[in-house]
Structures are given as structure tokens and as C-alpha cells.
Amino acid sequence: SGASRPRVTFLGTGYLGATYAICYAELGYEVLGYDVDADKIAKLNAGEVPIHEPGLDELLRRNLAAGRLRFSTDIAETAEHGDVHFICVGTPQRADGMGADLSYVEASVTSLAQHLTRKALIVGKSTVPVGTAEWVEQLVGKHSPADLGVEVAWSPEFLQEGFAVDDVLRPNRIVVGVKSEWANGMLYAAHKGLFDLAATEDREVPMVVTDFATAELVKVAANAFLATKISFINAMAEVCEAAGGDVTQLARAIGYDPRIGNRFLQAGLGFGGACLPKDIRAFQARAQELGAGEALRFLHEVDLINLRRRTRVLHLAAELLGRRSGPAGPDLSGTRIAVLGATFKPNTDDVRDAPALAVAALLHKAGADVHVHDPQGMENARRAVPELTYEPGINEAVADADLVCVLTEWAEFRNADPSLLGDLVAGRRVIDARNCLDSALWTQAGWEYRGLGRP
Numbered sequence: 072s073g074a075s076r077p078r079v080t081f082l083g084t085g086y087l088g089a090t091y092a093i094c095y096a097e098l099g100y101e102v103l104g105y106d107v108d109a110d111k112i113a114k115l116n117a118g119e120v121p122i123h124e125p126g127l128d129e130l131l132r133r134n135l136a137a138g139r140l141r142f143s144t145d146i147a148e149t150a151e152h153g154d155v156h157f158i159c160v161g162t163p164q165r166a167d168g169m170g171a172d173l174s175y176v177e178a179s180v181t182s183l184a185q186h187l188t189r190k191a192l193i194v195g196k197s198t199v200p201v202g203t204a205e206w207v208e209q210l211v212g213k214h215s216p217a218d219l220g221v222e223v224a225w226s227p228e229f230l231q232e233g234f235a236v237d238d239v240l241r242p243n244r245i246v247v248g249v250k251s252e253w254a255n256g257m258l259y260a261a262h263k264g265l266f267d268l269a270a271t272e273d274r275e276v277p278m279v280v281t282d283f284a285t286a287e288l289v290k291v292a293a294n295a296f297l298a299t300k301i302s303f304i305n306a307m308a309e310v311c312e313a314a315g316g317d318v319t320q321l322a323r324a325i326g327y328d329p330r331i332g333n334r335f336l337q338a339g340l341g342f343g344g345a346c347l348p349k350d351i352r353a354f355q356a357r358a359q360e361l362g363a364g365e366a367l368r369f370l371h372e373v374d375l376i377n378l379r380r381r382t383r384v385l386h387l388a389a390e391l392l393g394r395r396s397g398p399a400g401p402d403l404s405g406t407r408i409a410v411l412g413a414t415f416k417p418n419t420d421d422v423r424d425a426p427a428l429a430v431a432a433l434l435h436k437a438g439a440d441v442h443v444h445d446p447q448g449m450e451n452a453r454r455a456v457p458e459l460t461y462e463p464g465i466n467e468a469v470a471d472a473d474l475v476c477v478l479t480e481w482a483e484f485r486n487a488d489p490s491l492l493g494d495l496v497a498g499r500r501v502i503d504a505r506n507c508l509d510s511a512l513w514t515q516a517g518w519e520y521r522g523l524g525r526p
């Protein structure tokens with residue numbers, strides 16, 4: 072072992088750690104994935120990916136078979152395996168709803184440090200409040216044998232669910248926060264496989280080498296920017312709704328300016344998932360602690376704009392169904408509503424903080440009989456919101472519906488035939504909350520069509 076081809080471990084085999092462990096084995100590294108969850112570890116060792124991520128299953132099986140990849144619940148074995156240990160555990164939202172819960176980071180770093188028997192580099196990858204790397208360094212100093220000189224670095228990741236394999240293997244940048252030349256060299260070696268792959272594909276991967284605080288901030292700054300871009304276009308949608316404009320055309324028109332860019336300008340039900348909503352809240356909380364709260368006050372507005380889209384769909388549903396809103400909101404009792412989509416975006420089974428599922432729950436709370444279908448998220452959705460009715464297909468979901476709400480832009484929904492669906496429903500009314508349907512086609516088929524931010 073050593074700086075030429077370091078042996079690597081990934082602590083935490085959730086979404087992030089599992090994907091990284093598997094992709095690093097694919098790059099040729101000798102990898103060990105660690106988790107306290109014995110069930111997850113058993114599944115991974117049996118070739119089963121615990122999440123839905125395109126391409127990951129095949130890579131897992133191939134690399135298990137090649138003997139470059141194994142998973143363990145044994146921290147001593149993990150400590151022994153690695154020259155570089157990547158911390159990939161979750162940092163969920165704290166019970167108070169704002170800051171990040173660092174207890175998994177603390178537990179994994181502490182037990183790893185206690186079991187180290189040679190010099191190693193511990194690299195944080197989890198999304199954390201700025202200042203965490205310094206704290207981790209102190210933890211490591213306290214719990215690892217003093218003579219080993221174990222070091223810490225920080226390297227945030229930027230993977231998107233649904234594209235995670237490609238985002239790991241072909242990142243658009245590597246960011247590392249380091250304090251020593253040795254750590255810098257180890258990290259270069261731990262990324263060499265990625266640089267080599269890029270070279271064979273005639274690409275370059277820029278590497279930004281910086282301090283701890285900047286490396287930590289890059290991650291939350293990037294997510295805050297993306298969230299702000301989405302809320303910006305959704306704010307424009309609100310204005311379009313008031314003024315009679317069309318936000319989809321507006322987005323297209325401003326997006327041609329390369330300084331603005333056309334990506335992440337899709338107006339609709341807004342952002343959800345395990346990252347953006349939680350990250351902008353934790354970022355505000357941390358800035359407040361640092362005395363820089365004012366600088367991020369706008370993120371509170373970003374959050375509010377985002378959440379307002381959900382109630383907008385509820386009120387649009389009431390309007391289409393001819394229901395009045397009382398002081399407690401609209402009364403939808405006696406109506407049947409088909410909800411198409413439960414996941415926070417297409418091509419994932421993830422329903423964490425999913426706007427679609429939140430709207431389905433709002434409609435249900437307003438008294439509607441809600442029938443949900445999602446191509447991948449049914450199991451997770453049923454666990455998260457058991458009081459809804461889940462249907463095995465689109466046709467079953469829309470049967471006898473007074474209103475159809477498309478809340479996640481799965482291809483299956485975009486490509487559905489409005490004439491055929493029209494024969495199944497009780498009333499041809501559709502809310503296209505992701506502006507993903509061909510409105511002309513649906514209108515021609517006799518549907519009363521409503522998008523968000525469109526006349």
C-alpha cells in the first residue's frame with residue numbers, strides 16, 4: 072500500500088457511500104465499504120444494491136466477482152484495510168428542523184480513529200456545516216494513537232440521483248480541502264483513477280485544492296445556488312400567474328443568455344429530495360451561528376417560494392373542481408384525484424421530502440380520495456404516507472378520477488396517450504405541475520389543462 076495505489080474505504084453505505092465504493096472498485100481500487108447496518112452490508116455482499124440507481128447493480132456484481140470490493144460491519148477490519156478512509160455517513164436535518172445532525176459523523180470517525188494501527192488519511196465527504204472538518208481533526212487527534220500522525224482532509228461530492236454513477240466516474244470537478252503536502256499527495260493518488268479515465272476519454276477534471284472551510288462551503292454554496300435558481304423561476308411563475316404570462320416561454324427566452332443558462336430553470340412543483348431543502352436550512356442555521364445570518368436571509372425566501380408551489384397546486388385543484396376554499400383551506404371531499412408521481416424527481420425511488428408526495432398528502436387532508444401511481448417509488452411512498460391509495464399502473468390510478476395531477480415528470484406520464492386516459496376518467500381535468508405534458512395534445516383530446524405559471 073501507499074501513495075501509488077492507496078487502498079480505500081467508504082464509511083456509510085447509503086446513497087453516497089455505496090455508489091462511491093462500487094465506482095471506486097470499477098476504477099481498479101481495492102475497496103471496502105463499512106456500515107453499522109448488518110442488513111445493508113449482507114445485501115451488498117450478495118450483489119444487491121439497496122437503492123435504485125441506473126447502472127449500479129451491474130457494477131456491484133462485476134466488482135464483487137473481481138474481488139476488488141467487499142463490505143463489512145467490522146470497524147477494525149475497515150481501519151486495517153484503508154490508507155484513505157472516506158466518511159460518507161448521513162447528516163440529516165436536526166429535530167429542530169434547521170441545523171445538521173452530526174452524530175453519525177462523530178460515531179464513525181471516533182470508532183475508526185480508535186482502531187487505526189498505521190498512518191492514514193480520513194476524508195470527509197458528507198455534507199456538513201462549515202467548521203466540521205476542524206472538529207473532525209480534533210476528534211481524530213483525541214481518539215487515534217498519537218504516534219501515527221493520522222491526518223484529515225475534506226472533499227465534497229456533487230452527485231445527482233439518477234446520474235450518480237456517471238457523476239462519480241466523470242465528475243465536472245474535484246474539490247479538496249487539505250492542510251499538508253502529504254494529504255494533498257494521498258488525495259491525488261486517491262483520485263488518480265478518475266484522472267486516468269478522463270485522459271482516455273480526452274477530458275480533463277479540474278481539481279481545486281483549498282482550505283477546510285472553503286471546501287466545506289463549496290458544497291452548500293453549490294446547492295444553495297441551484298435551489299435559488301429553481302425558486303427564482305418559480306417566483307417568475309407566480310408573477311406569470313398573476314399577469315397572464317407563460318413561464319415556460321420566459322425560461323426559454325432568458326436561458327439563451329449563456330450568463331443565465333437554460334439548465335435548472337424548469338418551473339413547476341419545486342425542489343425536494345434529501346439534499347436541497349435540508350442543505351439550505353442547515354446553511355442558514357450555520358451562517359447565523361457565525362454571525363453572518365443576514366447574508367443568507369434570502370434562502371428563507373427561496374424555501375418559502377418553493378413550499379408555496381405545493382399549496383398552489385392544492386388551490387388549483389379546488390378551482391378546477393369548482394370547490395370553494397374555507398378558512399381551513401379547500402374542501403375536496405367527495406372528489407377522486409389521480410396523483411401521477413411520488414418521487415422527488417424521475418428516475419429514482421427516493422421520496423424523501425418529495426413535493427409530489429407532499430401534495431398528495433395535502434389533497435388527501437382536504438378530503439379527496441387520492442389514488443397514486445409512481446413507476447419506482449411505490450414502496451417508499453407507501454411507507455412514508457400509508458393513508459393514500461396506491462395503484463399498480465396509470466390506468467388504475469386515473470380510473471373514475473375527477474382530476475389528474477402529474478406531479479413528477481416520469482417519461483411514462485409524459486408519453487401517456489390523453490385520449491385513452493380520457494376514456495377512463497370521470498372528468499377530463501389535468502394539472503401538469505411539472506409543465507412536462509404536451510398541452511396542445513391534451514387540450515385537443517378534450518382535457519381542461521392547467522400548468523404552473525402558464526395562462
Ligand code: UGA
Nearest residue numbers: 228229230231232301335336337341342343344346415416
Ligand atoms: C442535488 C444536486 O443537484 C447535486 O449536485 C448534489 O450533489 C446533491 O443534491 C447532493 O447534495 O447530494 P439531487 O438531490 O439528486 O441533487 O437532485 P436534483 O437533480 O438537483 O433535483 C432537486 C430537485 O429540484 C428535484 O425535486 C427536481 O424536481 C427539482 N428541480 C430541478 C426543479 O424543480 N426544476 C429544475 O429546473 C431542476
